[in-house]
Amino acid sequence: MQFSVKMRSAKGGPHEKGGRHISGAERILDENDVEKGVVAMLRRARNHQRGKADFISIKIEEIKEDEVIFKPLIAVHSCIAKNVAQGHAIAKEKLQSVGVSALAIERGFSALLALKDSIRGAMLFDAFTGERLDNFGNRGVRVTKMDCAGAAEYEEKLAKVGLTGEHVREALVLASKVASAPGMVAELCWADDPDYVTGYVASAVGGYIRIPIMKEMGSGVGGRIFFVKHDCDIKVLSEYLQEQLVLITFGGNVDVEVGTNFRKKTAIN
Amino acid sequence: MQFSVKMRSAKGGPHEKGGRHISGAERILDENDVEKGVVAMLRRARNHQRGKADFISIKIEEIKEDEVIFKPLIAVHSCIAKNVAQGHAIAKEKLQSVGVSALAIERGFSALLALKDSIRGAMLFDAFTGERLDNFGNRGVRVTKMDCAGAAEYEEKLAKVGLTGEHVREALVLASKVASAPGMVAELCWADDPDYVTGYVASAVGGYIRIPIMKEMGSGVGGRIFFVKHDCDIKVLSEYLQEQLVLITFGGNVDVEVGTNFRKKTAIN
Numbered sequence: 001m002q003f004s005v006k007m008r009s010a011k012g013g014p015h016e017k018g019g020r021h022i023s024g025a026e027r028i029l030d031e032n033d034v035e036k037g038v039v040a041m042l043r044r045a046r047n048h049q050r051g052k053a054d055f056i057s058i059k060i061e062e063i064k065e066d067e068v069i070f071k072p073l074i075a076v077h078s079c080i081a082k083n084v085a086q087g088h089a090i091a092k093e094k095l096q097s098v099g100v101s102a103l104a105i106e107r108g109f110s111a112l113l114a115l116k117d118s119i120r121g122a123m124l125f126d127a128f129t130g131e132r133l134d135n136f137g138n139r140g141v142r143v144t145k146m147d148c149a150g151a152a153e154y155e156e157k158l159a160k161v162g163l164t165g166e167h168v169r170e171a172l173v174l175a176s177k178v179a180s181a182p183g184m185v186a187e188l189c190w191a192d193d194p195d196y197v198t199g200y201v202a203s204a205v206g207g208y209i210r211i212p213i214m215k216e217m218g219s220g221v222g223g224r225i226f227f228v229k230h231d232c233d234i235k236v237l238s239e240y241l242q243e244q245l246v247l248i249t250f251g252g253n254v255d256v257e258v259g260t261n262f263r264k265k266t267a268i269n
Numbered sequence: 270m271q272f273s274v275k276m277r278s279a280k281g282g283p284h285e286k287g288g289r290h291i292s293g294a295e296r297i298l299d300e301n302d303v304e305k306g307v308v309a310m311l312r313r314a315r316n317h318q319r320g321k322a323d324f325i326s327i328k329i330e331e332i333k334e335d336e337v338i339f340k341p342l343i344a345v346h347s348c349i350a351k352n353v354a355q356g357h358a359i360a361k362e363k364l365q366s367v368g369v370s371a372l373a374i375e376r377g378f379s380a381l382l383a384l385k386d387s388i389r390g391a392m393l394f395d396a397f398t399g400e401r402l403d404n405f406g407n408r409g410v411r412v413t414k415m416d417c418a419g420a421a422e423y424e425e426k427l428a429k430v431g432l433t434g435e436h437v438r439e440a441l442v443l444a445s446k447v448a449s450a451p452g453m454v455a456e457l458c459w460a461d462d463p464d465y466v467t468g469y470v471a472s473a474v475g476g477y478i479r480i481p482i483m484k485e486m487g488s489g490v491g492g493r494i495f496f497v498k499h500d501c502d503i504k505v506l507s508e509y510l511q512e513q514l515v516l517i518t519f520g521g522n523v524d525v526e527v528g529t530n531f532r533k534k535t536a537i538n
Contacts, residue, residue, distance in 0.1 A: 014330070035311055039304050042329070054331035060311070061283070062323035 001031045002063040002247075004145070005038060009045035009053030022053040028068070028147035028247060034060060044166070068245045070149060071180040073172060075207030076163070084197075087213045091188060091201050098186050098206040100227045104130035108188055108225045118192035119223040122178075124234065127185040127227035133234055141226065141238055146177040149247035157250050175202035176248045181240045183232030190214040192222030270300045271332040271516075273414070274307060278314035278322030291322040297337070297416035297516060303329060313435070337514045339418060340449040342441060344476030345432070353466075356482045360457060360470050367455050367475040369496045373399035377457055377494045387461035388492045391447075393503065396454040396496035402503055410495065410507055415446040418516035426519050444471035445517045450509045452501030459483040461491030 006026045010019030023045050029037045038058055045053040081087035088109065095105050107130030111123060121140025124133040134141055148154040148169060155169065163172075178187050179202055186206070190199030199214030215222070228237060274296045279288030292314050298306045307327055314322040350356035357378065364374050376399030380392060390409025393402040403410055417423040417438060424438065432441075447456050448471055455475070459468030468483030484491070497506060 014328075035308050038307060038311065038327075042304055042307065056327075056329040058307075058325075058327040058329075059283075060325040060327075 002065075002068060003029050003031060003034050004059075004061045004063055004245075005029055005034060005041070006059045007038075007041040007045060007056065009048070009056040011051045011054055014055045014057070019055050020051070022050050023048045026144055026147075028063065028145070028245060030150065040166075063245060068247055070247050070249050071176060073148075073248050073250050074176045074179050074202060074204060076172065076210070077207055078210045079212075081211055081213050084213055084216060087199065087211045090209075090211055091199070091214065094201040094206060094209050095186050095188060095227065098201075098203040100127045100186050101130065104128060104227055106130065107132075108227065112188070112190070112223045112225060115221050115223050118221050122187070122189075122224040122226045124226050124228055124237075126230055126232075128230040133228065133232070134238075140224070141241055143174055143178060143241045145243060146173050146246040146248065148173050149249045154248075154250045171200070172208060173248045175200065175208045177246045178202065178226060178241065179204040180246065181226075181237055183229045183237050185227045185229060187224065187226055189224040190222050192220055194218050194220040271334075271337060272298050272300060272303050273328075273330045273332055273514075274298055274303060274310070275328045276307075276310040276314060276325065278317070278325040280320045280323055283324045283326070288324050289320070291319050292317045295413055295416075297332065297414070297514060299419065309435070332514060337516055339516050339518050340445060342417075342517050342519050343445045343448050343471060343473060345441065345479070346476055347479045348481075350480055350482050353482055353485060356468065356480045359478075359480055360468070360483065363470040363475060363478050364455050364457060364496065367470075367472040369396045369455050370399065373397060373496055375399065376401075377496065381457070381459070381492045381494060384490050384492050387490050391456070391458075391493035391495045393495050393497055393506075395499055395501075397499040402497065402501070403507075409493070410510055412443055412447060412510045414512065415442050415515040415517065417442055418518045423517075423519045440469070441477060442517045444469065444477045446515045447471065447495065447510065448473040449515065450495075450506055452498045452506050454496045454498055456493065456495055458493040459491050461489055463487050463489040 004026065008015065008024045009022045011022050013019040015021060025041050025044060027037050038060070041058060042056060045056045079090055081090055092105050092109070096102060104125055104127050108125050111125070111132065117138065119138055119140045121136060121142040123140055125131065126133055155164075158164065158168065175187060178184060184204070186201060186203035188199070188201055190197070195217070197213045197215050197217055198210060200208055200210050202208040275294070277284065277293045278291045280291050282288040284290060294310050294313065296306050307329070310327060311325060314325045348359055350359055361374050361378070365371060373394055373396050377394050380394070380401065386407065388407055388409045390405060390411040392409055394400065395402055424433075427433065427437065444456060447453060453473070455470060455472035457468070457470055459466070464486070466482045466484050466486055467479060469477055469479050471477040
């Protein structure tokens with residue numbers, strides 16, 4: 001039996017009473033993993049870099065079997081980039097190799113680089129014309145309701161190839177759900193954490209390609225773009241991303257690409 | 270640092286979407302006891318005799334130091350009663366010995382025995398005239414926002430005298446907060462659980478007297494009466510019972526009365 005476990009935390013009281021948001025998390029867990037998951041969320045809320053939450057809300061809800069679908073973890077690759085220019089060049093090459101047009105890539109990068117503030121969700125771009133397709137503004141399209149299937153086994157397997165920690169799990173699970181979405185071509189992302197310059201390009205065909213530097217250290221602006229097919233049904237896609245419960249299964253497909261620009265790299269933080 | 274931890278659980282979805290209430294709990298815990306307390310609440314919600322909750326909400330909120338006051342645990346006594354008549358006779362004698370008039374006692378018992386359905390809160394009765402003073406109808410006056418101070422130490426000490434389990438802790442903590450309320454004379458209570466026929470009389474002067482049988486086995490109707498002073502300020506009293514955070518300190522005063530009607534009895538379930 002599976003459960004949805006959601007956490008939100010704030011400082012200065014509950015969100016609805018003006019508290020400042022500290023952290024949020026959502027997991028889909030086997031019955032036996034719920035307690036452990038809840039404890040991990042409590043610790044996360046109390047030890048967050050944004051501050052120590054003084055309000056934490058946790059909601060646990062049973063999931064009906066027919067509400068869940070399973071999708072595979074996409075293959076994981078890592079590469080080397082020494083500076084932002086190299087990182088962006090790799091990302092562009094990878095996006096183009098999985099079917100995003102040069103025009104759409106340029107428009108996508110311009111949109112991300114023009115952001116004054118981080119965008120929590122993703123912007124949707126036509127992978128052919130490079131037009132922005134969503135009307136979610138600075139909110140973007142959120143991706144929720146996903147997790148790994150069988151958390152304990154999943155983490156053990158990932159740990160064997162040197163991938164540990166909640167951020168890795170969350171990034172890979174999110175990218176895998178996104179890659180499985182109807183009409184999706186590829187995803188481009190870098191984080192808003194000023195100390196974390198890593199980003200990635202992900203797609204069903206090309207897998208998850210971690211790029212170690214995609215922005216200058218100290219920049220607190222991050223964002224995410226989904227490049228979608230020209231005839232993509234935005235409503236169907238958004239519903240899938242926001243409403244469909246997806247559990248990501250681990251097929252052991254964590255590969256490591258090695259070549260001129262690539263070397264074996266095990267730590268994805 | 271202290272935290273308020275509240276849990277509510279339901280079956281058939283959240284309460285607000287029509288789910289049936291399964292269980293609720295509220296604790297005030299030291300920071301170090303929060304995780305353990307949350308896990309205990311999860312287990313309680315999932316293993317309740319009313320059913321297995323499929324929705325659980327937990328809210329954790331930091332408490333400011335000046336919001337809390339400390340009150341002592343009242344002395345705990347146990348007695349023997351072989352049937353309902355004996356139980357009621359002991360209860361009446363005990364209520365009278367701490368200042369409730371014979372008239373008020375009769376009116377209180379009549380009110381409890383006339384209940385068609387359980388009352389979640391308490392009815393307020395004038396300890397002198399026996400008039401009902403509150404206008405809360407079938408809801409009654411709830412008592413919330415209390416716990417033992419230093420849960421671990423408290424439970425260890427109670428366990429040494431054979432008092433274990435959540436129900437004991439909750440009953441003693443509630444009775445101790447009630448006994449400390451401004452204008453309170455005594456409390457009379459029996460539970461609504463059909464399998465649980467035990468009840469008690471409690472007061473600041475007389476302590477907590479557990480009476481093993483106060484209703485017939487199988488009766489699912491329970492209730493609680495607070496007998497208060499004739500000049501009691503109901504508003505002040507209700508606010509104390511419902512809003513004042515009270516932590517109950519353990520002074521080791523778990524006595525056992527032994528006499529004609531009493532014997533040492535250690536299990537209070």
